[in-house]
Amino acid sequence: MYQVLFKRLPGNEEIQLPVRMSELAAGFDLHAAVAEPVSLSPGERKLIPTGFCMAMPSDLEAQIRPRSGLAYKHGITCLNSPGTIDADYRGEVKVLLINLGQETFTIERGERIAQMVFQTVPSITIGEVDELPETIRGAGGFGHTGV
Ligand SMILES: O=c1ccn([C@H]2C[C@H](O)[C@@H](COP(=O)(O)OP(=O)(O)OP(=O)(O)O)O2)c(=O)[nH]1
Numbered sequence: 737m738y739q740v741l742f743k744r745l746p747g748n749e750e751i752q753l754p755v756r757m758s759e760l761a762a763g764f765d766l767h768a769a770v771a772e773p774v775s776l777s778p779g780e781r782k783l784i785p786t787g788f789c790m791a792m793p794s795d796l797e798a799q800i801r802p803r804s805g806l807a808y809k810h811g812i813t814c815l816n817s818p819g820t821i822d823a824d825y826r827g828e829v830k831v832l833l834i835n836l837g838q839e840t841f842t843i844e845r846g847e848r849i850a851q852m853v854f855q856t857v858p859s860i861t862i863g864e865v866d867e868l869p870e871t872i873r874g875a876g877g878f879g880h881t882g883v
């Protein structure tokens with residue numbers, strides 16, 4: 737079990753912290769901490785504040801992913817999906833939304849705009865070599881095995 741710490745930013749006392757909407761939901765929904773409703777016209781992108789900063793164990797990352805309902809109904813998605821929250825980031829978590837739909841979409845204060853999924857990050861070191869270990873696939877890719 738991991739513990740993730742959240743710190744609300746001033747003025748966001750009534751904005752819910754990330755919340756799971758069902759017992760086994762993978763994603764914690766993120767709420768918009770916009771001061772007033774924010775409109776996204778078709779094709780427009782905006783960085784939406786969540787009103788909190790966080791700290792998680794060093795072997796975790798958090799991914800910011802779209803909500804499928806907003807994507808399906810309104811064309812609202814995360815431009816940089818999945819967004820990456822690094823374990824050492826202490827700034828406000830923000831969500832980069834884009835409107836790929838055909839109508840203007842308005843984000844209300846407190847609305848659930850995206851979801852955050854936690855993942856473990858393996859410990860990696862980088863090694864440089866002249867030759868890589870051989871494989872049967874070799875350099876074949878991009879449809880090399882057929883459809
Ligand atoms: O959707 C996102 C993506 C990133 N971040 C924050 C947390 C993350 O740790 C930091 C940096 O993100 P990223 O590495 O994706 O951006 P970068 O363009 O490489 O910026 P940097 O040079 O700060 O790493 O920005 C968010 O709040 N929301």
Ligand SMILES: [Mg+2]
Nearest residue numbers: 820821822825
């Ligand atoms: Mg980066």
